[in-house]
Amino acid sequence: MGKKVLISGAGVAGATAAYWLARAGFEVTVVERASGARSSGSPVDVKGPAVDVVEKMGVMARLREVDSPTDRMTFVDANGRRLAGIPLRAFSGAAGAREVEVARADLASILVDAGRDTVEYRWGDTITDLVHDDAGVDVTFAAAPPSRFDAVIGADGLHSTVRHLTFGPEGSFIRHTGMYVATMPIDEPTGDDTEVLIYNTPGRAVAVHPNRGHAIAAFIFRRAEVPGYDYRDLDQHKRVLAEAFPDTGWLLPNLLDRLRHTDDLYFDSISRMRLPRWSEGRVGLVGDAAAAVSLFGDGSTLAIAGGYRLAEELSGSPSQVAAALRRYETRHRPLVRSKQQAFRVARALLLPATRPGIALRNAVARVTPVLAGLSSEGGRRARGSAAGTGRAADRMG
Ligand SMILES: Cc1cc2nc3c(=O)[nH]c(=O)nc-3n(C[C@H](O)[C@H](O)[C@H](O)COP(=O)(O)OP(=O)(O)OC[C@H]3O[C@@H](n4cnc5c(N)ncnc54)[C@H](O)[C@@H]3O)c2cc1C
Incomplete structure (x- = not known):
């Protein structure tokens, strides 16, 4: 029998990790608090490293069916007059035309479907307690009977229960x-x-x-x-x-x-999350539970890439769970950090604090290449202008 892994949360990160862990021979259970489908939610991107992952999962054709690509972001005034705009291709990642933009719930349910035959999904339940030792984790649920697992993964979003039970109340890590x-x-x-x-x-x-x-x-x-x-x-x-x-x-x-x-x-x-580490023994965190970047980063892309990397490391050494979780963090954290750093510029561009700031942002928006500094790939292309973007962002607020 394979090692038993419990994942809390059937969102983007949880469904991705579950699929790949089950494929590697783990016995995977996912517990999801919601009992049914959520509303469609905001459109989110599948970009950069996440594109390869969803292609390997065989779900790209389904994602394309629900793709809602937009190619312009336009700033309007109180009368709806168009003042300035940004061609969104300036924000494309390394995967270019292979990238998709889909509603958050559609993305999660397509990823869940990919693993439905190999993963046990339990809806309408939640973990209530966790006790881990050197050999495993004892888990208590609100509805299901208690059980012991070789590893527990918290993929339960910004307000993660697994993080709370393992590292303490979220007030210590989440910064408004x-x-x-x-x-x-x-x-x-x-x-x-x-x-x-x-x-x-x-x-x-x-x-x-x-x-x-x-x-x-x-x-x-x-x-x-x-x-x-x-x-x-x-x-x-x-x-x-x-x-x-x-x-x-x-x-x-x-x-x-x-x-x-x-x-x-x-x-x-x-x-923003500032957690000193993403795992404690056999309990690990992935996606927003580990490092939320909210709507200003590439949260869904990072959740997919993180779920895949975590599964890859656990599959490489299934008997050394704690070491595998630390290796996953070492590999994935730099990617997250670079997205968290884009936050200040994104805030200033989307949400200027003053009227002169709005006017300046609109002026900057007319100089599109400068804005390419917002995406890391674009940022590499426009490295020379990124510092200028940061200075302009400071003036916008
Ligand atoms: C308004 C908004 C716009 C965004 N726009 C973008 C964008 O354009 N591009 C982008 O890349 N990202 C965007 N994001 C971020 C992106 O949606 C998240 O980063 C991504 O969904 C994180 O995936 P996740 O799997 O970690 O968490 P989630 O997708 O939030 O999934 C967590 C899952 O855990 C479940 N859960 C929670 N608590 C429990 C519990 N106690 N027990 C069991 N299950 C539980 C939840 O019901 C949910 O299903 C946006 C976010 C917001 C809020």
Whole structure:
């Protein structure tokens, strides 16, 4: 019988790691708190190193069916007039035309489907306790009977339960960046399937992504930590958003009206993780649980690449779990670190803090090659101009 691995979270990282571990002969169980499919969620990218991984999993054709490629990000004013734009190809990674952009939930469910025959998926359950020793990990669940595993992987996102049980409360590791994000389906065509529209006021942005005729609105705003913030409290989220967007420009009256009535709202603090290490003995972390980069990094790409690398290292030495988890971290952390560093520039470009900052950003947006510094691959191409982008970002706020 193969070694037993438990993965908490059937998201992007969990489903990828599960597929590859099962292929390598591990007996893999995935426990997912959600009982059913989530709403389609924000479009996320499968770029760079993740493209090879999904191709090897044989799911690229399915991803292409739900691909919602956009080729422009356009900044508009309060009347919807187009002020400036960025061709999004400037942000393409090394895999170029092989890259796809798909709704987060579509990506996760396609990755889950890839391993459905070889992985045991348990929906609507969660880990409640973990005790690890040199030979294994004893796990207690909310619903299923307790069981012992050779390794436990936390792929349960920004608010990871495995991380909490292993390293302590998230307040010690998660840093609020002074911004929040919310997304909500509009589920109507927006006219142009290839263009993301963004309306800025100081410290706030409202974006509409066409998402193949089922548009998604995103609200991003600067704000100090909400006192008593609870990432699961929908009423609190709606109140915070209504306060944050008193404006009436562009589509805001319509979007805020929809917001008041929706039950399908994603809302969270934009946070950064600073964990000194990603594993403790036989318990490891991957994806946002280990190192969230939120919407300003390549979180889904990093989750796929991380899930694959973790599986690769565990498969290489299945009897030395702790050492394999440390090797995975050594290989993967530099990639994550480089994305976390792009954060300051991305924030300044998408969310300028002042009116002069917005005007300057629009001026910079007209000089597209400079913006290529945002993506690491683009950054390599535009290494000479990246320092200039950072200086411009500082002036934008
Ligand atoms: C608004 C927004 C926009 C984004 N845009 C982009 C983008 O354009 N490009 C990009 O690359 N990335 C983007 N990201 C980031 C990307 O979505 C994440 O980095 C990526 O989904 C991380 O994958 P993950 O598997 O670690 O976590 P998730 O995909 O969050 O999956 C975690 C899973 O764990 C489950 N879970 C949670 N707690 C438990 C528990 N206790 N027990 C069992 N299961 C549990 C959850 O239900 C979920 O299924 C964006 C993120 C946000 C919030």
